[in-house]
Amino acid sequence: MKIFVSYSHRDEGTLERLKAHLSPLRRDGRIETWYDREIRAGGEIDGEISAELEACDIIFLLISPDFLNSDYCMDTEMTRAMGRHEEGSARVIPIIVEDCYWKSSPFKKLKALPKDGKPISNWTNENTAFLNIVEEVARVLDDMDRAPVSAQPEPGGATRPEAQPRKYRVQRHFDDIDRSDFRDQAFDEIRSYFQEAAVELDALEELRGRFTARSDKKFSCTVVNRSRMQGGTAHITVRCSTGGHGFGDISYVFAEDSADNTSNGGFNVENDEYEMFLTATMNFIRGNQEDRMTPHQAAESLWTEFLEQAGVSLA
Template sequence: MAIVDTVPFPVRDPRAAELQRVLAEMYGTYPQALSLAGAFGVPLNDVRLNLTPMQRWGELLGMLAVRGKVRALVEAVRKQHPNDRNLPLFNALLAEPGGKVQIYVSYSRKDRKLVDEFRLFVREASLPVRVFYDLDIAPGQVFSEELRRELDRSQLVLFFLSSDALSSAYIWEAEVPAAIALNEQGRARVVPVLLRPCDWTKTALAKYHLLPRGARPIVGTRPRSRAWTAVVEELRPLIAEILVEQARPGGTPRLMPAGPDRLRLALYAVLDQPAELELLDRLDERELAALWQRLSADGRSMAEVLQALAQRHGEQAPQPLWAAWIETVQPDKLGT
């Protein structure tokens, strides 16, 4: 589903956060932002003065979404800047659903009924995906070769875990090592899904974020539809992020901008004092690198530094961008 003109504007969708960042870069000053947003019906008196570009565009996108004008704004920006490096993002936001993410499902044949249930819920949720599992292989094809070929072309690999799956030699000797290698190369995401109670914590998949949340098995949740719905909704922003990556030139996977820009965005998520945000806007690449060295001088990871900053500012609950990033990005790689 396209994110444009949905209300409230979906901060948790990675494409929304990226659009906010791009507009803050392209129309960073107060007059530039007001001139653009005002052309689409945003009352100028409703826009506060003492905001950073990121904060300002967060508010403006919310106002535009209420008026159903986000799509029109993106179309106007694309028309004004036909050769901009962010053109793939604009195209992805405006495109009708068509691009798809391939999901590879690894499972035990004894759990086939649950795989079929998952496919049904994905279909009902209208996710832009193609779900592949071994029964999709046509007669006459070499089974192991086709499995590996489909795994290699998948952007999202789900491991459906149960005691039967844990005892499958093929899963742990072939599929798991191959999927982990794809993940380390940045070519695929790996998500374990707990179908039935089993000792998954001692496996190679224990380092990955498990669904459903709280390690509650699908089987045993009543009604079971609630568990599948939760899984599908957790996958939705991840799928959207993969589609954004595919839209970039060359389809080069990356979670967030690299280097200092990644650090700048991470700090935007936890700093909330106008003076600090204005200072952050002015820091160049060298100054950002020095800032990170000071913040991490005591050996803390990026995740620990950002969490400490959020707590220092009295966050009762994490800000939306922080919550989205901490769930979808490998936090210890933010500063690299």
């Protein structure tokens, strides 16, 4: 899917952080983003912006006081974006960057991100806000992939299915370096997920969360459920394997900082002829689609299992 980003240049720092957080979706080939900095020297600015705005599938509006103050953002880009949204030819997603009076704008009827339209600048940890945005965008992509094929009128009033771009998967060979890079990337994503989730959880009244980096290949996390008299504390240590014990490429143990020769489970890097993925070491059936996990899915699954140790569950 092609994403057009409409933004004020004063919010370019937010745009760069958003691009960084969207990189897993880009790396998976699910999205490509375009914004006006892509225009090369000598390019016709208005013409290229108009062409890209017409060609995209999704339009991000980075809403801030500077965006609302920009005639070009509001009168040109936003107006056409809402026109395409009403036509059903593109999906508009407002992303609230800073506090501003946007509820009187034409896009006020659309669900804004992050959660509940809370501005990114108001989150205790802005990475948590960006994570929420990426998760919601991934769900939108899933919905768009599942959308029924529309029909085009034939002469005489009949209809025929609209031609859809074909998608291709290319077989490739994965060597040990590829698998090692994927393992390290997966561990980094799991670590970031736990770090951001612990900060967000610690802001809640009845819960406490603490993230501790033990090394560049090991971290621990603790959750305390204050409302639970017994069994309200949970610990976990997650390690990225560098060889040695056969607990998986990424292993974990429900202890604060355990010895490296202990484990309660883990994840292995595996691949088919098309892609790499993670599987839980406790799964004995390999290769089925339902056993495969992206690093984000593995992080979410492990975080959920970890919270249950303290009597907490995700809503």
